Amino acid sequence: MRRAILGALALTALAAAALAAVVSGGPRPSAAADHVDAPGLMPPGGNFQLDLTDLYAWRARNGNTVLAMNVNGLTAPGKRPVFASGVPAVAKTKGVTYWFRVDNDGDAVADVDLGVTFSKPNASGVQTMTVTRNGKVILTGRTSPGRGVTVNRQGQVRAYAGLRDDPFFFDLGGFVDILSQEAGKSFLGCTGARTDFFAGKNVSAIVLELPPSLLTRSGSTQIGVWGATTVGSRQIDRMGRPAINTVFIPQNPFEKTKAYRKNQFNATQPKNDRARWRSEVVDSLQVLFSLNDASGDDKADDAMKIAGLADVLLPDVLTFDTAKSDGFLNGRRLADDVIDAELGLITEGAVKTDCVSRNDRRFLASFPYVAAPH
Amino acid sequence: MTRVRRRISFGLAALAGAVAVVLGAAWPGGVAPARSPAAVDVALLVEQLSAGSSRSVVRRLERAVAARPDARSLALLGLGYQQLARETGDAAWLTRAREALRRAAHADPTDPVAVAGLAQLAVTLHRFRAALSLARRALALEPGNALALGALGDAQLASGRHADAFRTYDRLAARGPSVGAYARVATARRLRGDPAGALDAMELALEAGSGIPEQEAWALARYGTLLAGRGRLQEAERAYRRSLELAPGYVHGEAGLARVAAARGRFAEAEARLERVVARLPLPEYAVLLGDIRARAGRAREARRAYALVSTLERLLEANGVRTELATALFDLDHGVRPRRALARARSAYRAAPSLAAADAVAWGLYRTGRCAEARTWSQRALALGTKDGLFLFHRGLIERCLGGAAAGRPWFRRALAAEPTFSLRWAPLAEKLAS
Numbered sequence: 001m002r003r004a005i006l007g008a009l010a011l012t013a014l015a016a017a018a019l020a021a022v023v024s025g026g027p028r029p030s031a032a033a034d035h036v037d038a039p040g041l042m043p044p045g046g047n048f049q050l051d052l053t054d055l056y057a058w059r060a061r062n063g064n065t066v067l068a069m070n071v072n073g074l075t076a077p078g079k080r081p082v083f084a085s086g087v088p089a090v091a092k093t094k095g096v097t098y099w100f101r102v103d104n105d106g107d108a109v110a111d112v113d114l115g116v117t118f119s120k121p122n123a124s125g126v127q128t129m130t131v132t133r134n135g136k137v138i139l140t141g142r143t144s145p146g147r148g149v150t151v152n153r154q155g156q157v158r159a160y161a162g163l164r165d166d167p168f169f170f171d172l173g174g175f176v177d178i179l180s181q182e183a184g185k186s187f188l189g190c191t192g193a194r195t196d197f198f199a200g201k202n203v204s205a206i207v208l209e210l211p212p213s214l215l216t217r218s219g220s221t222q223i224g225v226w227g228a229t230t231v232g233s234r235q236i237d238r239m240g241r242p243a244i245n246t247v248f249i250p251q252n253p254f255e256k257t258k259a260y261r262k263n264q265f266n267a268t269q270p271k272n273d274r275a276r277w278r279s280e281v282v283d284s285l286q287v288l289f290s291l292n293d294a295s296g297d298d299k300a301d302d303a304m305k306i307a308g309l310a311d312v313l314l315p316d317v318l319t320f321d322t323a324k325s326d327g328f329l330n331g332r333r334l335a336d337d338v339i340d341a342e343l344g345l346i347t348e349g350a351v352k353t354d355c356v357s358r359n360d361r362r363f364l365a366s367f368p369y370v371a372a373p374h
Numbered sequence: 375m376t377r378v379r380r381r382i383s384f385g386l387a388a389l390a391g392a393v394a395v396v397l398g399a400a401w402p403g404g405v406a407p408a409r410s411p412a413a414v415d416v417a418l419l420v421e422q423l424s425a426g427s428s429r430s431v432v433r434r435l436e437r438a439v440a441a442r443p444d445a446r447s448l449a450l451l452g453l454g455y456q457q458l459a460r461e462t463g464d465a466a467w468l469t470r471a472r473e474a475l476r477r478a479a480h481a482d483p484t485d486p487v488a489v490a491g492l493a494q495l496a497v498t499l500h501r502f503r504a505a506l507s508l509a510r511r512a513l514a515l516e517p518g519n520a521l522a523l524g525a526l527g528d529a530q531l532a533s534g535r536h537a538d539a540f541r542t543y544d545r546l547a548a549r550g551p552s553v554g555a556y557a558r559v560a561t562a563r564r565l566r567g568d569p570a571g572a573l574d575a576m577e578l579a580l581e582a583g584s585g586i587p588e589q590e591a592w593a594l595a596r597y598g599t600l601l602a603g604r605g606r607l608q609e610a611e612r613a614y615r616r617s618l619e620l621a622p623g624y625v626h627g628e629a630g631l632a633r634v635a636a637a638r639g640r641f642a643e644a645e646a647r648l649e650r651v652v653a654r655l656p657l658p659e660y661a662v663l664l665g666d667i668r669a670r671a672g673r674a675r676e677a678r679r680a681y682a683l684v685s686t687l688e689r690l691l692e693a694n695g696v697r698t699e700l701a702t703a704l705f706d707l708d709h710g711v712r713p714r715r716a717l718a719r720a721r722s723a724y725r726a727a728p729s730l731a732a733a734d735a736v737a738w739g740l741y742r743t744g745r746c747a748e749a750r751t752w753s754q755r756a757l758a759l760g761t762k763d764g765l766f767l768f769h770r771g772l773i774e775r776c777l778g779g780a781a782a783g784r785p786w787f788r789r790a791l792a793a794e795p796t797f798s799l800r801w802a803p804l805a806e807k808l809a810s
Binding site for chain 2: 001038039040041042043047049076081082084086087088089090091092093120199213
């Protein structure tokens with residue numbers, strides 16, 4: 001960028017540029033580089049590729065079951081994130097799997113594991129995807145990194161993975177400030193429409209549609225579903241119903257001083273939820289139930305209600321009767337206002353809405369259902 | 375529901391800290407998430423550098439410092455300057471980075487961003503001992519700080535503490551995907567004699583992306599160089615071209631294309647490209663390569679001009695605080711300039727930072743001064759991890775040939791060429807001759 005010219009001044013400039021060159025590093029022509037020139041500035045941690053934002057389960061028109069999970073939350077329009085294929089350590093790379101775990105006998109232990117794995121992206125960003133059911137490959141296909149949709153089919157199974165509009169809608173800012181007294185910050189008591197934090201943002205969606213018989217056990221139409229991501233054998237994230245970890249596990253807006261335990265929650269299994277996390281859920285519910293004390297709520301039955309509710313919320317599994325009409329709390333459709341439904345439940349009806357009631361984009365009538373990306 | 379905070383931060387500075395607390399993001403490695411404003415501030419900086427021009431980001435940071443010259447604002451400005459130095463090659467930014475970071479650390483010696491920034495700077499200056507202690511201090515202030523982990527691993531690697539460095543890189547990579555983390559894993563794998571694994575890690579680094587265009591261009595150029603080393607010139611060329619598409623005029627992409635051209639015997643093209651590189655970013659090793667290409671084309675006088683530039687550049691680097699003994703020693707040994715002095719410099723470099731490369735330089739110096747038996751011991755040290763480095767293996771070949779005759783050297787030359795068929799414009803032809 002600077003051409004060397006004669007004179008002391010030029011030499012200084014040259015020295016400066018050479019010094020910068022050391023900083024800028026870059027691949028060494030010789031292998032004998034004595035230090036690494038990799039960039040120092042890195043994101044502070046966290047893995048949005050493995051971070052589940054939402055999980056859905058509903059009935060397709062033909063009676064099949066649709067399962068959907070989203071990752072790469074809050075992707076800005078124009079960005080083309082990919083699904084993780086692996087996480088490298090010096091010794092070896094560990095494979096990444098995106099899981100739909102399905103319990104069909106009510107013990108919160110998976111009976112059907114649907115695993116989705118991805119290859120590295122090719123030059124145009126397309127990845128191959130492989131879907132397994134209990135370890136056996138049931139479908140292979142390709143991802144849809146842009147606006148175009150590739151529907152992968154094998155028998156009665158359909159699969160899509162790619163960039164979509166984030167179907168979730170919620171006034172997150174109003175939740176963060178939920179206990180704020182400042183006018184307009186909290187959504188408590190809102191009457192007019194508030195801001196959908198997730199409007200205009202994209203996610204990477206994995207959508208599977210399959211006959212319920214691949215999920216249920218004979219004689220039953222009921223399942224419990226949760227999503228999980230793993231690196232090798234290590235579980236990085238998991239979720240069933242919306243916002244359980246967000247709302248109930250510290251720290252949260254009601255328990256700002258408690259130790260951070262969201263990581264531990266993400267690493268544990270639903271079958272242990274009641275033993276490990278019930279007391280945290282109860283603590284949060286006590287705060288939430290007190291929201292209506294001033295307005296004359298009879299507190300006498302709070303403890304009993306809280307206990308009952310804690311046992312509904314845990315284990316964190318999205319329960320779904322594949323033969324019944326769908327909609328939260330029976331599964332979860334894309335359009336369900338799950339936040340309003342949960343708010344009513346967990347505040348004894350004191351809070352009914354965040355005043356955000358629909359997604360910013362219309363959902364598709366057919367597979368893959370989730371709206372096109374921004 | 376869990377949602378990553380990282381992407382939320384942009385344009386929502388006021389919310390960022392609170393959001394970080396609320397969202398149960400997936401934090402591999404069990405790292406406590408960004409409750410600390412330090413990580414939130416760095417996240418914001420990364421996000422801003424991804425979204426806009428680095429210059430305007432830095433201007434904003436300068437205004438923030440002017441309004442309130444506290445430690446954190448100064449430290450972030452220091453990091454911004456470091457990024458500009460990477461991007462533009464204009465070291466006015468680097469000098470400013472050093473100033474800003476020192477002022478930051480002076481204002482608050484417990485600010486992890488300031489201390490980690492200084493650690494990174496120490497690595498850049500090849501002050502590895504200082505880098506080690508600064509990085510450790512930063513990590514004590516903020517466990518898991520990415521900048522500090524990167525600097526710590528780099529300094530450990532350069533100090534010959536490979537097992538420690540690999541553990542540090544593993545910790546870094548487990549925190550989450552990034553070009554900076556995965557590229558370091560690639561380097562570690564290369565040193566362990568796992569070139570295929572190094573390529574795999576670089577591919578994952580590219581997959582992880584960075585958001586910061588310069589970092590992605592860097593990663594593509596680095597990937598190209600790993601491919602070129604393996605003789606996969608066509609793929610290497612593609613990677614370098616993609617790097618240039620991302621960052622037009624990017625010197626490391628351009629230098630890569632020059633290497634590919636030279637490896638294909640297209641010396642005129644290689645020379646033209648390198649002249650552009652050297653005019654823009656006078657890095658000594660690119661000047662060396664330019665000289666070597668001219669020498670190879672039989673133009674000794676012009677080659678000498680490029681070499682003369684090398685020593686000027688290295689002296690100037692030294693004047694600016696960078697330790698250059700190792701590079702100087704290697705250059706002198708390669709070009710037959712006062713080998714005894716070069717050997718002394720190599721030893722001094724090894725004392726300062728006992729890296730594999732420094733051990734190889736000592737071996738090479740001992741060989742060039744006729745002490746082949748001692749040279750073998752040092753070469754063994756350089757190759758202790760099984761590194762498949764063409765140059766290291768070539769040096770060993772010459773040493774074995776010196777000790778045991780042509781037949782003793784041959785397998786080493788073959789190994790060098792098998793590992794990296796185009797390892798050196800200067801030495802690969804000799805290796806080919808001695809291998810057969």
